[in-house]
Amino acid sequence: MREYELELIASLAEGTLEDETEARALIGSSPQLRAEFEAQVRALERLRDESMVTMSDTERAALRRDVWSRLRSATTSAGSRVPWYYRWVPAAAALVVVVGVLSVLPRSGEDGALETAADVTTTAGAAAGALDTDDAGGEGGSEAPAAPTAADERALLYENEVQRLRSERLTDFEAYDLEETSGSEEMKQCVATAGLSDYQLLGTISDPTAADTEESGDARNLIVAVPNDSDLATGPVALVDLLTCELVHLEE
Amino acid sequence: MTTASQDAELLRRVVEGDHDAFNEIMRHHEDRVFSVCLRILGNRERALDAAQETFLTTFRKAGQFQGNSALGTWIYRIAVNTCYDQLRKQKRRRTEPMPEHLQPTDLSAEDAVESAAVRPEIEKALSALPSDFRAAVVLSDIEGLGLPEVAEILGIPIGTVKSRVFRGRRLLARDLGNQSP
Numbered sequence: 423m424r425e426y427e428l429e430l431i432a433s434l435a436e437g438t439l440e441d442e443t444e445a446r447a448l449i450g451s452s453p454q455l456r457a458e459f460e461a462q463v464r465a466l467e468r469l470r471d472e473s474m475v476t477m478s479d480t481e482r483a484a485l486r487r488d489v490w491s492r493l494r495s496a497t498t499s500a501g502s503r504v505p506w507y508y509r510w511v512p513a514a515a516a517l518v519v520v521v522g523v524l525s526v527l528p529r530s531g532e533d534g535a536l537e538t539a540a541d542v543t544t545t546a547g548a549a550a551g552a553l554d555t556d557d558a559g560g561e562g563g564s565e566a567p568a569a570p571t572a573a574d575e576r577a578l579l580y581e582n583e584v585q586r587l588r589s590e591r592l593t594d595f596e597a598y599d600l601e602e603t604s605g606s607e608e609m610k611q612c613v614a615t616a617g618l619s620d621y622q623l624l625g626t627i628s629d630p631t632a633a634d635t636e637e638s639g640d641a642r643n644l645i646v647a648v649p650n651d652s653d654l655a656t657g658p659v660a661l662v663d664l665l666t667c668e669l670v671h672l673e674e
Numbered sequence: 675m676t677t678a679s680q681d682a683e684l685l686r687r688v689v690e691g692d693h694d695a696f697n698e699i700m701r702h703h704e705d706r707v708f709s710v711c712l713r714i715l716g717n718r719e720r721a722l723d724a725a726q727e728t729f730l731t732t733f734r735k736a737g738q739f740q741g742n743s744a745l746g747t748w749i750y751r752i753a754v755n756t757c758y759d760q761l762r763k764q765k766r767r768r769t770e771p772m773p774e775h776l777q778p779t780d781l782s783a784e785d786a787v788e789s790a791a792v793r794p795e796i797e798k799a800l801s802a803l804p805s806d807f808r809a810a811v812v813l814s815d816i817e818g819l820g821l822p823e824v825a826e827i828l829g830i831p832i833g834t835v836k837s838r839v840f841r842g843r844r845l846l847a848r849d850l851g852n853q854s855p
């Protein structure tokens with residue numbers, strides 16, 4: 423059947439032709455075309471008989487709960503994310519204390535004074551270590567290794583997910599066809615907003631840290647990106663939150 | 675106040691953080707978003723996921739809405755694109771279906787019986803269509819939207835919509851046109 427004939431028969435079946443003469447003549451000219459017309463009329467009637475599907479009360483409640491849960495979660499994580507330079511704050515504070523103390527000490531080289539300075543350095547180092555631990559479960563400060571914090575666990579989950587992507591990228595990783603994906607331009611903007619304007623998009627994945635929460639583990643909400651001159655194998659891989667456009671993980 | 679100005683006002687309130695405004699948008703559009711997603715995806719749970727993603731995207735992009743189309747059209751466009759993403763994801767996963775006796779119980783199944791459901795033969799016939807044809811047929815013939823609006827939602831010319839609808843309908847006629855209702 424030619425395109426024109428198809429259009430004529432379909433239009434006749436849906437009743438939108440102003441002048442049906444030509445279409446009626448066409449279906450009268452061939453039993454196959456008449457059968458096609460009648461089948462289309464029946465199919466169309468059945469489709470139009472379908473009422474709009476509505477959600478059940480349970481589904482409606484679940485939809486609203488999950489949407490708000492994820493919006494609140496995104497807002498909270500966006501608000502609690504710590505800028506990268508915060509990790510240097512304890513060290514900088516310690517340095518300022520040491521320099522300050524040294525600058526007010528007499529320059530006589532007395533043992534007592536040196537001991538005092540050494541004490542201060544140690545104390546400041548310990549303080550920095552303590553602050554490090556508070557901030558991100560960092561290194562040093564106390565003799566016993568610090569327990570992993572939530573931030574450490576998240577970082578580990580992200581790192582594992584990136585490794586999984588690397589190992590399974592040929593079979594399981596869903597790369598976006600950027601030419602076909604209408605959202606790709608927005609995702610590029612999102613990656614640029616995260617400060618990665620020289621990165622290319624590879625696709626999206628589910629947030630591995632959301633799997634244990636109420637959030638849907640199946641929702642793809644992290645953009646995977648790598649620098650323009652590299653790929654998934656060579657990295658470094660960056661993960662950007664699709665909702666907030668914030669960088670959540672960047673391989674070193 | 676016109677619908678367009680009401681839409682713009684609602685979105686302005688959403689951008690300013692007014693939760694009631696966003697709830698109003700959800701209340702107004704959630705059933706049709708779910709309906710479109712269910713017809714395209716053929717599964718209530720996945721349709722619910724897609725509806726969730728659709729509203730999250732709507733919230734995130736509320737500030738980008740230009741007002742060139744109706745709010746509903748814009749939201750359904752997001753919904754259809756979300757469904758396409760899910761279909762692509764499903765296709766690439768290539769997982770084997772779980773045996774029926776091992777399928778987890780659908781907690782909403784009993785409840786869903788009370789709400790309107792897609793008739794199995796329609797669902798089966800729709801699922802056999804290529805996704806581009808399916809979306810065009812669903813929006814045009816089931817949801818009853820006009821060709822210009824379908825064209826806007828799918829981001830394609832009206833002529834292409836017509837062609838997809840006609841071809842989709844022709845394929846459906848082979849299944850549905852020869853069955854008694």
